Amino acid sequence: MNSTIACRKALPADVDALHDLIQAYAAQGIMLPRSREALLRHIDSFFVAEEAGKLIGCGSLFRLGADLVEIRSLGMAEGYKGKGLGTMIVNALIEEARALRVPKIMALTYAVDFFVKNGFQVVEKEIFPEKVWTDCVHCSKQHCCDEIAVVKVLD
Numbered sequence: 001m002n003s004t005i006a007c008r009k010a011l012p013a014d015v016d017a018l019h020d021l022i023q024a025y026a027a028q029g030i031m032l033p034r035s036r037e038a039l040l041r042h043i044d045s046f047f048v049a050e051e052a053g054k055l056i057g058c059g060s061l062f063r064l065g066a067d068l069v070e071i072r073s074l075g076m077a078e079g080y081k082g083k084g085l086g087t088m089i090v091n092a093l094i095e096e097a098r099a100l101r102v103p104k105i106m107a108l109t110y111a112v113d114f115f116v117k118n119g120f121q122v123v124e125k126e127i128f129p130e131k132v133w134t135d136c137v138h139c140s141k142q143h144c145c146d147e148i149a150v151v152k153v154l155d
């Protein structure tokens with residue numbers, strides 16, 4: 001990987017670049033859209049990958065319950081996929097979950113192989129009532145959801 005690429009916690013100054021990155025995937029139906037206001041409110045939950053001052057990837061951690069966090073808004077900029085950045089950000093999110101003493105980290109995703117390669121296992125979404133009853137019940141896809149649930153139990 002290019003040595004100038006760094007992974008760090010997001011800052012309020014990243015909001016516009018984060019918004020652009022997430023909107024591009026939201027337009028393709030791969031991610032949920034996030035307003036600039038919501039990004040600013042939750043900026044502390046985001047990690048970003050950066051090269052020479054340019055934001056090239058992001059991911060965030062959302063607490064679903066006492067012992068469960070969810071990876072959200074994970075995406076790399078076009079031209080930066082397949083370079084290990086997604087793995088780098090997921091590892092940072094896992095370390096954050098560990099620091100928060102949260103034992104389980106999950107995601108709903110289409111990129112199943114990526115998560116399996118990062119030590120997650122495929123499970124039924126219904127084992128996460130925290131997710132189903134807070135988010136899925138409000139989602140237009142709730143009866144035809146094709147995303148796969150994955151989870152990693154942290155030691």
Ligand SMILES: CC(C)(COP(=O)(O)OP(=O)(O)OC[C@H]1O[C@@H](n2cnc3c(N)ncnc32)[C@H](O)[C@@H]1OP(=O)(O)O)[C@@H](O)C(=O)NCCC(=O)NCCS
Pocket residue numbers: 025030074075076077080081082083084085086087088107108109110111112113114115117
């Ligand atoms: C999915 C995504 C975050 C992975 O990040 P990345 O930096 O491209 O992934 P890495 O380079 O760390 O890849 C690690 C492994 O996962 C695999 N992988 C990457 N993207 C994948 C995908 N979309 N589906 C399945 N496997 C994938 C790679 O083949 C790689 O395997 P290898 O090491 O054997 O070659 C990135 O491709 C992306 O932004 N995709 C579009 C948005 C998206 O789908 N986000 C996930 C929402 S939960």
